[in-house]
Amino acid sequence: MSKHNYANDQYPGPKSAELLQRKQQVVARGISNSTPIFIDSASGAMLQDVDGNSFIDFYGGIGVLNAGHCPKPVVNAICEQAEKLIHTCFMVTMYEPYVTLAEKLVSIAPGSSPKKVMLANSGAEAVENAIKFARAATKKSGIISFECAFHGRTLLTMTLTSKVKPYKHGFGPFAPEVYKVPSAYCYRCYYKSSYPQCGMHCLEKFERFFAAEVSPESIAALIVEPVQGEGGFIVPPKEYLPGLKAICEKYGILFIADEVQTGFGRTGKMFAIENWNVEPDLITVAKSIAAGMPLSGIIGKAEIMDAPEPGNVGGTYGGNPLSCSAAVETIKFMEENNLLDRAVVIGDIVMNRLKLMQEKYPVIGDIRGIGAMIAVELVKNPVSKEPAKEITSQIIAACFKRGLIIIGAGIFGNVIRMLMPLVITDETLTKALDILEDSFAEVLG
Ligand SMILES: Cc1ncc(COP(=O)(O)O)c(C=O)c1O
Structure with a gap:
């Protein structure tokens, strides 16, 4: 991946914007897109869009890419x-x-x-x-x-x-x-x-x-x-x-x-x-x-x-x-490549980081998972547990702007789930968790 545009980028870039317009003309609108970008290539845990922007993949094609992109x-x-x-x-x-x-x-x-x-x-x-x-x-x-x-x-x-x-x-x-x-x-x-x-x-x-x-x-x-x-x-x-x-x-x-x-x-x-x-x-x-x-x-x-x-x-x-x-x-x-063991190590790193974040952000009502299948459930109030759906969407959008693609889940739409490729390096994993934390800070002030 040549370029890492992690911060302050305006997406979509011109090529994605043009493709998006073409898509809207001919693809049924029920086929939605949670980001406005088109991907050109990918490797390991990184995606590159048609405008040359790089993104860390924390959704793995919705759980499809445990072995990473294009092994x-x-x-x-x-x-x-x-x-x-x-x-x-x-x-x-x-x-x-x-x-x-x-x-x-x-x-x-x-x-x-x-x-x-x-x-x-x-x-x-x-x-x-x-x-x-x-x-x-x-x-x-x-x-x-x-x-x-x-x-x-x-x-x-x-x-x-x-x-x-x-x-x-x-x-x-x-x-x-x-x-x-x-x-x-x-x-x-x-x-x-x-x-x-x-x-x-x-x-x-x-x-x-x-x-x-x-x-x-x-x-x-x-x-x-x-x-x-x-x-x-x-x-x-x-x-x-x-x-x-x-x-x-x-x-x-x-x-x-x-x-x-x-x-x-x-x-x-x-x-x-x-x-x-x-x-x-x-x-x-x-x-x-x-x-x-x-x-x-x-x-x-x-x-x-x-x-x-x-x-x-x-x-x-x-x-x-x-x-x-x-x-x-x-x-x-x-x-x-011992990816099963790696899933456990990734899970420990992510869990520890999320627990520290929970101390700062009570909106994190629950942290749960097993191995590298980890999610946080966001609530407006930790006692009433009212689902914080809008905040969840805002945090996901803030991550995207910083170069991290992550997706939601949950019947109330208030869960952020992590399905990163298990080949992700420690360095990229730390960068992704930094972005996640920065996004909490941006949205929650
Ligand atoms: C547990 C489970 N079962 C079945 C499916 C359906 O798979 P597909 O989208 O390939 O039809 C999914 C998709 O997310 C799933 O998570």
Whole structure:
């Protein structure tokens, strides 16, 4: 990156401004842009726009770039694969990278049960198919998902999602047989209790739920993000995920871990669920699996994955050769560069800094996270916890002006989440945290 324009720049520059005007003429306005810039190139944890301005990336393509932008071995693998073969459709004529990647995924997936894989294109497609596997295997239809969940934007995944605006409002009717329960969002506990004195009402609630709402015999699966991502990086207490698994086992309900955002090293483990020592029946993966190439997958216990008849599941592009080759190299790159350990180190640096900031800025109501998946929740008052949505947007905008791209989350839009590439250097990380702190100072005076 040639130039670092960190301060006092006016964005967008002339080339981005012109492109923005062109975009507005022809791209549906629902496809919004939280910054007004167009990116030309990127490397590691740095982005460069078409006007030559550099930005530190603290959002990683929304959790897609744990291995950084354009890691060389991944770029080489994509180029080599493109020279040989771009597409056949795996369901007609097959190719090795699909199988090689599936072998790798079953070897690293948590738990000792034999596993199988299906590859697809997006996180939503992986979730849709996980539900199909679960329904085919159990011959039941009901699905439980959680408040504050995000599982995608297709009809079923939007139904499973729990943030009304902007994801659901005006897009109904929704898919049937989806039941929502509160999640373990301790900072805003649904039952107004506090952990650990609460006795885990959020788990106890299930007995009543099964009596009052739906019988467990009609539930095929429960789908849960080990750490709720879009919902605001909500990390459950240690008893929660094992408790959910026990409920699933008691009633013959399949446990689906949606690892689309938490996966691939972000939390210091390859799969976040490993932090809780739970073996899911099905796992959905996407985002950082292939360093930005569109790829997703479902990894599940072999007997569940073999429940649909041949031809019952699939898709034209799923497990495209370029994406599979990229994923095989991405996983190797993460292993060889110890990015899981690096996630823990980054997490410690960021947490320590945020705790110091919280002493100065009571607007930081909660700091939470695991590994390098860290967020702050901003409130107008630490006692009333009224969400500080506007301040959150102002701080994100102030960061951008200083050269740091960071994004929000949370059902109230008052969370700032951090998803920096795990290849970020200590120097860039410190610079980014300085910018974040300066932005708090600017907005809060
Ligand atoms: C947990 C989770 N599941 C599913 C999805 C949907 O993925 P995609 O946007 O690739 O369809 C996302 C996207 O953010 C996600 O965070």
